Amino acid sequence: MDAEVNINDKNAAKSSLVTVKPVVNAVRILRFLSQAAAPERSVDIARKLDINPSTCFNILRTLVTEDMVDFSPMSKRYSAGLGLARLVEQFVTQGQKVQLAKPLLESFAARSKVTVTLWRRMGLDRIVIVSSAACPTDVRIDMSEGQRLPILMGASGRLYASQLDLDQPQSKAIFDKIRWGGTLSYEEYRDQVRDASKRGWAIDDGNFSIGILAVAAPVYSPSDTIEFTVSAVMFRGQRDETGIAELGQSLRNLCDELRSVLF
Known part of the structure; x- marks a missing residue:
C-alpha cells in the first residue's frame, strides 16, 4: 500500500x-x-x-x-557553441574545484575577520556567488551562495566593469537600472573602475548597501580574463584607509592561490 x-x-x-x-x-x-x-x-x-x-x-x-x-x-x-561545451565541462569539474577553494576562503575569513565571497560571471549582465565563508564571530555578515547581482554592482562589479566599454550607452543603461545603496554618479563609478584597474583591487564603500564596505580582487583565467572575483565584506569603519589597502593586497595574494586551484 x-x-x-x-x-x-x-x-x-x-x-x-x-x-x-x-x-x-x-x-x-x-x-x-x-x-x-x-x-x-x-x-x-x-x-x-x-x-x-x-x-x-x-x-x-x-x-x-x-x-x-x-x-x-x-x-x-x-x-x-563553445559556451555549451564549456558549460558541460564545468558541471563536471568546476563544482569540484570550487569545493577545493572553500578551505582557503574559510581560512581567510577567520584570519581577516570578514565575510569572503567567491563570485563568477553569469551570462552578459549578471554575477553570482558560487562560494561563501563567514567569519566565525557572533556579529557577522552572511552572504548566501547563489545570490545574483547586476554585473556592475559592488566591488566585484567594478572589476568586471574594467573588461567592458563603459563609454557605450549599453553600459550606462545597466548602471542606471541598479538601485545603489548610496549616491553614486556614473562619472564617479568610471573613475573608481579605473582606480581599481591600476591598483589591482576594487572597493565599494556603502554603494552596494549602506553601512557595508567591500573590497574585491580578481582571479584571472589562463587567457588573462577575469573569470572569478573574491570579495571581503565588512561593516564600514571596521578598518581605516591603511587597513583597507592591506586587505586589498591580501586578497590579491589569495587570488593568486585560488588561480592554481580553479584553473
Missing part, C-alpha cells in the same frame, strides 16, 4: 509541473545542434523541430548572445 501511495504521489507531482515552452524549445534546439552532423539554417531547425520559424530565430539569436550557439555570417548557419 505504501508503495502505491508513493507512486501515485510521484505521478501527481509530475502532472502538476509547469513547463515554459520557450525554455523547452531552447533545450530542444541545443540538443538538436549538439547531435547535428553539420551546421544548420534557422528555417531548417524550425521545420525539423516543428517550432514557429520566428520563435526559433529569436531563441537562436538569444543563444548566440549567451555563447551557447555559434553563428556563421557567411553560411547563415548555426552550430553548438
Whole structure:
C-alpha cells in the first residue's frame, strides 16, 4: 500500500509541473545542434523541430548572445557553441574545484575577520556567488551562495566593469537600472573602475548597501580574463584607509592561490 501511495504521489507531482515552452524549445534546439552532423539554417531547425520559424530565430539569436550557439555570417548557419561545451565541462569539474577553494576562503575569513565571497560571471549582465565563508564571530555578515547581482554592482562589479566599454550607452543603461545603496554618479563609478584597474583591487564603500564596505580582487583565467572575483565584506569603519589597502593586497595574494586551484 505504501508503495502505491508513493507512486501515485510521484505521478501527481509530475502532472502538476509547469513547463515554459520557450525554455523547452531552447533545450530542444541545443540538443538538436549538439547531435547535428553539420551546421544548420534557422528555417531548417524550425521545420525539423516543428517550432514557429520566428520563435526559433529569436531563441537562436538569444543563444548566440549567451555563447551557447555559434553563428556563421557567411553560411547563415548555426552550430553548438563553445559556451555549451564549456558549460558541460564545468558541471563536471568546476563544482569540484570550487569545493577545493572553500578551505582557503574559510581560512581567510577567520584570519581577516570578514565575510569572503567567491563570485563568477553569469551570462552578459549578471554575477553570482558560487562560494561563501563567514567569519566565525557572533556579529557577522552572511552572504548566501547563489545570490545574483547586476554585473556592475559592488566591488566585484567594478572589476568586471574594467573588461567592458563603459563609454557605450549599453553600459550606462545597466548602471542606471541598479538601485545603489548610496549616491553614486556614473562619472564617479568610471573613475573608481579605473582606480581599481591600476591598483589591482576594487572597493565599494556603502554603494552596494549602506553601512557595508567591500573590497574585491580578481582571479584571472589562463587567457588573462577575469573569470572569478573574491570579495571581503565588512561593516564600514571596521578598518581605516591603511587597513583597507592591506586587505586589498591580501586578497590579491589569495587570488593568486585560488588561480592554481580553479584553473
